[in-house]
Structures are given as structure tokens and as C-alpha cells.
Amino acid sequence: MQLNKEEKAMLNGELGEPAKWxxxxxxxxxQMFDAESFVNVSQAHMMADPESxxxxxxxxxxxxxxxxxxQSQVRIPMITDPRGVDLTQYQALGQTEExxxxxxxxxxxxxxxxxxxxxxxxxxxxxxxPVLGDHVAYGDTGVVIYTNSVLGARSNFExxxxxxxxxxxxxxxxxxxxxxxxxxxxxxxxxxxxPGNLTEWGILGAEIGxxxxxxxxxxxxxxxxxxxTSDELKHFGAAxxxxxxxxxxxxxxxxxxxxxxxxxxxxxxPPVEKISEDELYQLQxxxxxxxxxxxxxxxxxxxxxxxxxxxxAKLVDGKKLHSKxxxxxxxxxxxAADSERLGFTRRIESCGARLLVGTCFYNQYAKEIGEAxxxxxxxxxxxxxxxxxxxxxxxxxxxxxxQCVASAVAGEIL
Amino acid sequence: MSKQFKCHQGIGTKTQxxxxxxxxxxSARYDxxxxxxxxxxPAHKLYEQSYIDxxxxxxxxxxxxxxxxxxxxxxxxxxxxxxxLFNSANTILAQGAALAGMxxxxxxxxxxxxxxxxxxxxxxxxPVKGLVTIT
Numbered sequence: 001m002q003l004n005k006e007e008k009a010m011l012n013g014e015l016g017e018p019a020k021w022x023x024x025x026x027x028x029x030x031q032m033f034d035a036e037s038f039v040n041v042s043q044a045h046m047m048a049d050p051e052s053x054x055x056x057x058x059x060x061x062x063x064x065x066x067x068x069x070x071q072s073q074v075r076i077p078m079i080t081d082p083r084g085v086d087l088t089q090y091q092a093l094g095q096t097e098e099x100x101x102x103x104x105x106x107x108x109x110x111x112x113x114x115x116x117x118x119x120x121x122x123x124x125x126x127x128x129x130p131v132l133g134d135h136v137a138y139g140d141t142g143v144v145i146y147t148n149s150v151l152g153a154r155s156n157f158e159x160x161x162x163x164x165x166x167x168x169x170x171x172x173x174x175x176x177x178x179x180x181x182x183x184x185x186x187x188x189x190x191x192x193x194x195p196g197n198l199t200e201w202g203i204l205g206a207e208i209g210x211x212x213x214x215x216x217x218x219x220x221x222x223x224x225x226x227x228x229t230s231d232e233l234k235h236f237g238a239a240x241x242x243x244x245x246x247x248x249x250x251x252x253x254x255x256x257x258x259x260x261x262x263x264x265x266x267x268x269x270p271p272v273e274k275i276s277e278d279e280l281y282q283l284q285x286x287x288x289x290x291x292x293x294x295x296x297x298x299x300x301x302x303x304x305x306x307x308x309x310x311x312x313a314k315l316v317d318g319k320k321l322h323s324k325x326x327x328x329x330x331x332x333x334x335x336a337a338d339s340e341r342l343g344f345t346r347r348i349e350s351c352g353a354r355l356l357v358g359t360c361f362y363n364q365y366a367k368e369i370g371e372a373x374x375x376x377x378x379x380x381x382x383x384x385x386x387x388x389x390x391x392x393x394x395x396x397x398x399x400x401x402x403q404c405v406a407s408a409v410a411g412e413i414l
Numbered sequence: 415m416s417k418q419f420k421c422h423q424g425i426g427t428k429t430q431x432x433x434x435x436x437x438x439x440x441s442a443r444y445d446x447x448x449x450x451x452x453x454x455x456p457a458h459k460l461y462e463q464s465y466i467d468x469x470x471x472x473x474x475x476x477x478x479x480x481x482x483x484x485x486x487x488x489x490x491x492x493x494x495x496x497x498x499l500f501n502s503a504n505t506i507l508a509q510g511a512a513l514a515g516m517x518x519x520x521x522x523x524x525x526x527x528x529x530x531x532x533x534x535x536x537x538x539x540x541p542v543k544g545l546v547t548i549t
Contacts, residue, residue: 028425028512033505052443052480054487060513081479139479159482159506161513176505213439214474215504245439245476245504362443363480388477391444391455 001030001173002037010169016071018064022165029162030173039135039174043077045123046115046163047139049084049363050102057160058105064164065112072113074167079118079127080110081140082303082330082360089356094372099365115167119358120332121302124151125230127334132256135178137166141247142238142302142384144177148248150233152256154178157215157247176215177247181267183257185220185250187212188270192223193277198235198308199400201228202383203280205236209244210283211273220250220264222272227254231305238302239383287386288379288397288413293324295375297408299401300330300361301385306338308401313344315405316351322411326373327353330360361385366392379404379413417548419524421499424541425508426517430549431496433535434468436460437528439476440498440507442484451493469497469539471531475504485510497539499546501527517541 003011010019011027026038050058065072085095085103107117118127121140130136130153138144138155147153156176158166166172176182189208195201208219219240228236240246250258258264299312309331321327329348331339336357339345345355356364362385370376370393378389379397381404386396397413407413436459439445447454451466475481485507488494497517498507511518519541524530531537531548538547 025509025512029505029508031423032425032503032508032518047479048483049480052483052487054483054490056487056490057483060486141478156505157479159479159509161482161486162505162509213476214502216502242477245474388444390457391441391446393454 001027001035007038016067018067018072018168022168025161025165026169026173030175033173033175035173035175037174038171039178040171041076041135041137041166043079043128043130043136044074044163044167045079045081045138045140045143046160046167047081048106048110048160049082050099050106051084051363051365052160053102053106055102058102058109061106061109065109074114075170076167077128078115078167079123080115081121082363083119083358084364086356086359089354094369095365113164118332118334120334121360122234122305122332125305126332137163137172139163141241142234144247145237145241145249146234148177149237149250149255183218183248184267185218185264186270187217187219188222188265188272189219190222190272190274194224195232197400198231199381199383199398200280201232202235202239203284204275205238205240206243206383206387207275207280207283208249209240209242209246212244212246215245215247217246218248218250219246220252220258220261222252222261224251224254231307234302235383239387242384242387284398288399290413292397292413293377294379294397294407294412295325295377296373297325297327297404298361298378298380298382298385299404300328301382301388303360304329304331304335306335309335309339309344309348311401313347315402316348316353319351319405319409321352321408325408325411326375327351327408328361329353329355331355331357333358362388362392370394379407419522419530419546421519421523421544421546422521423544424517424519425511426497426515426541428538428540428542429496429517430536430538431467431469433471433531433533433537434460434463434465435471435528435531435533437473439474440470440472441475441477442481442488444477448484448488448493465495466493468495469499469537470495471499471527473528474500474502475507479506482506482510482513485514485516489514489516499527499531499539519544519546
């Protein structure tokens with residue numbers, strides 16, 4: 001890779017040990033993916049929950065932070081993905097003091113590094129969305145696919161180590177989605193049924209992701225003629241990224257880089273692949289059947305927007321959860337403040353639900369809290385979470401928000 | 415008689431071990447019980463099999479960014495594969511391998527990596543040269 005004068009200085013340790021490590025780390029990755037140079041990035045976003053970090057990862061962050069404020073401070077705005085422990089509610093959730101202490105140490109190290117603890121996977125809805133053509137280094141697959149596809153900014157999936165390396169150096173290797181040619185479509189899908197709710201958008205995204213099944217495939221979708229909402233595209237993209245490791249999609253006439261099919265298919269227009277409504281039902285049918293008992297209903301992954309919380313508040317008004325069913329709702333701190341002010345939090349919690357702030361269900365020691373609370377069957381309106389959660393020992397079921405609320409009251413899938 | 419296969423330049427150092435092969439994906443968060451060191455996702459083709467000290471041979475990387483930290487955490491406890499070979503890695507797994515010091519290669523010239531190698535093969539992986547040898 002070509003290094004400029006500043007990058008050579010970083011690699012030689014002239015700008016401190018953190019920058020030396022960061023540049024060497026990114027060089028390894030860049031060389032694997034044939035990057036020729038680095039590109040400056042305007043923001044970084046890091047996934048760093050304590051379950052993923054473990055003692056080793058937390059110690060790594062503490063070491064980076066321990067080099068002193070001048071050397072260790074991130075040089076661009078850097079924000080965080082959801083945390084793994086809501087420190088105001090962890091005991092009630094069955095999380096341990098050891099988990100909370102790892103979380104506290106992570107937060108302290110991040111703050112020493114100058115990272116803004118936004119604790120959200122919907123930063124594109126609530127903090128500073130990047131703009132068309134902007135290069136960023138984002139973690140969280142849902143954040144990246146939305147940023148690439150809906151906003152037209154440019155990011156690869158950046159795991160925590162690479163995100164912090166980008167934050168410290170202000171750059172990332174220029175490969176993958178930072179390059180024009182890698183943003184061209186390789187698969188073409190046609191639909192004739194517009195999804196009717198957030199869950200159906202997630203199912204459609206999941207089916208496209210499942211078929212692509214590669215980070216390096218870029219789907220273009222035809223047949224969506226009017227603009228979906230931000231929440232609809234949030235669920236669509238998050239599910240696609242989860243099922244397919246897909247970081248970018250285009251929708252002809254809707255997303256900013258796809259003014260026409262030809263513009264995003266300059267290497268040749270791929271053969272069309274139709275997705276029928278029946279195929280989408282088949283995917284949903286894998287996740288739960290009528291009459292199944294429900295231990296916990298989860299609204300998360302991605303965190304809920306203020307609009308989703310408003311919808312949920314209306315659905316639960318005047319209702320009480322079944323005595324053997326819990327409900328967990330996850331949102332971002334920025335949204336939680338509005339939810340509190342607007343009265344949504346009180347209404348949601350009145351039915352017996354618990355609103356967690358700055359976390360997401362699956363990255364908060366899901367296996368351990370399941371065991372602590374006796375949760376085995378999980379029902380959600382998130383297609384992403386039902387794809388993730390079985391590895392943690394849960395039996396997942398998928399229904400839309402209205403059906404989830406009704407099932408939570410009944411204690412079984414209706 | 416040994417047989418060599420060429421791949422793209424990878425990450426990590428030269429290593430050797432027994433192959434554990436499946437035509438399936440990989441995510442440390444979605445698929446593993448990282449405490450026990452086994453595949454825990456019931457739908458995974460390697461369900462309940464131990465990956466400790468194996469050279470995993472899989473189709474592609476799946477899902478989320480957590481795998482990057484998780485490979486590092488797994489290696490710190492010694493409950494980890496020695497290497498992972500993919501048809502196609504994603505950025506997260508490569509980044510995780512770089513932090514963890516785990517060997518990782520992809521893009522094999524001779525075809526589907528899950529067919530080139532078989533469970534139980536003794537492999538030597540040289541990521542710098544981009545070579546994998548069945549001994």
C-alpha cells in the first residue's frame with residue numbers, strides 16, 4: 001500500500017504507540033483486500049459491548065487509553081454502538097456485577113479515548129447522518145448497510161478494532177465499498193408485492209440477503225415505486241445484512257445512487273430474479289407457529305425509533321402482559337429522552353414491559369439473561385434478531401408488532 | 415504425497431492442524447458457544463462439534479461485527495480455531511484475525527474450498543505466500 005508522509009510517521013511510531021498499532025492493523029487488512037492507499041474518514045462508529053470484548057478486549061482498550069490524552073485521543077468524531085449492560089437495570093435483568101464491571105471499564109476507557117458514548121445502532125436517525133459520497137468507518141452491520149444504501153455514504157463493515165484504528169488515525173484502507181466499482185450491482189431482484197409493515201420489510205431484506213450470501217454481492221431491487229420510510233429501510237437493511245453479510249443495496253428510483261438500473265449496473269445488467277410473496281411467507285413460517293408459548297417478547301435490533309415507540313405505546317395502552325411473558329424494549333439514549341418527555345415510556349412500562357436504554361437485546365449476554373429469567377422462546381418483530389438468537393439457546397418466533405403485543409398479552413403466539 | 419493449493423495473501427502466520435470442513439457460513443456471535451468451544455446454532459452443519467485448535471474450512475462469513483472482538487477474546491483463552499479458510503471472507507473476520515493473530519485465508523484458485531479440503535485433512539497454512547498444503 002502507498003503510504004503518505006504522515007502515515008509513514010504513524011507506522012514508525014513518531015505519533016505514538018496507539019497510532020503505530022492502528023496503522024499496522026489496518027495495513028494487514030488493507031493488504032488482504034488489495035487496498036492501494038488509505039482514505040480519510042469523517043466519522044467512526046464502534047461496536048464494543050463487554051460480551052464481545054471479554055476481559056481481553058477491555059484490557060486492550062484500557063492499554064490504548066493508557067498512553068495519555070494526546071496520543072490516544074481519537075482525531076475524528078467517534079460514537080458507539082449499543083452497550084451490553086444498562087447500568088440502571090442490570091440487576092433486575094439478571095446480569096452480574098462482573099458483567100457490569102466490564103461495562104464500566106469499557107465506558108471509562110472509551111471516554112478516555114475521546115469517544116462519544118451515543119450507544120446506538122440508529123445513529124443515522126438521531127445523531128449526524130453522513131452525506132452522499134462521505135467516507136466513514138462504521139461498525140454495526142445495520143448502520144453500515146443503511147449508510148451505504150440510503151444515504152449514499154461509504155463504509156465497509158468495521159469491527160471494533162478497525163473502527164478504533166480509524167478513529168485514532170482518521171483514515172481507513174481504501175477497499176471494498178469505498179471504491180466506485182465495488183458499489184455496482186451484481187444481483188438483480190424484482191418484487192411485485194410491497195411489504196406492509198416493518199416485519200415484512202425485514203423478511204424481504206432477509207430473503208435477498210439469504211440469496212446473496214456474500215459481503216461482495218450488491219443487490220439492486222426493482223418494483224418499489226414509492227419511497228419507504230426510514231424505519232422500513234432500517235428493518236429491510238438490518239435483516240439483509242444479518243442474513244447475507246450484505247453491506248449495500250440499491251432500489252431503482254429510490255436510493256441515491258440508483259437513479260436508473262443502468263447507472264448501478266455498468267458492468268452489465270444481471271439476470272432478474274423474482275421474489276414471490278409465497279417465498280416470503282415460507283421464510284416467516286420457519287419462525288414460530290400459532291399456539292407456541294412465549295417467554296419473552298423483544299422489540300430491538302435495531303433499537304426503536306421514536307416513531308416505533310409511539311406505535312408501541314398505542315398498542316399496549318390499557319393492556320397487561322401475561323403473567324408468564326416478559327417484554328423487553330430497547331432504544332437509544334437520545335430517543336429515550338424524547339420517549340420519556342412524550343409519555344411513551346410510562347405507557348409502555350404500564351403494561352409490564354421493561355424499556356432498556358442504550359443496549360440491544362442480543363448483545364447483552366443473551367444466553368445468561370435467558371437462563372436467569374427462564375426465557376427459552378422469544379417472539380420479536382425483528383427479522384434480524386430471530387436470525388441471531390438461536391445460537392444463544394433460544395427458540396425464535398417472528399410476527400409483526402401488533403401480533404407480538406397481542407401474543408404477549410395471551411402468553412402464546414396468536 | 416502432499417498437495418498444494420493457491421489462495422490470496424491472507425492474515426497471520428504459518429500454522430498447521432486438522433481441518434474441520436462444512437459448506438456453511440461463520441459468525442462468532444451467531445454460531446458458537448464460545449465458552450465450550452463448540453458450534454451452538456442448531457441449524458449449522460457443524461452443530462455441537464468442537465472447533466478448538468481446528469483449521470475451520472467454511473464458505474463465507476456471515477452477520478455482524480462482533481466477530482472481530484470475539485476472535486481476539488477466544489484466542490486470549492485458547493478456546494479458538496488455529497485458522498479459518500473461506501471461499502470468501504468478509505471485512506469483519508479479516509479485521510478480527512488481524513487483532514487476534516489468527517491465521518486466515520480466502521479466494522482459492524482451484525475452486526470451492528469446502529470441496530478441496532475434507533474434515534480430518536492435515537493442513538499447513540501459509541498466509542504470507544497464500545498457500546495451503548495437505549500433508
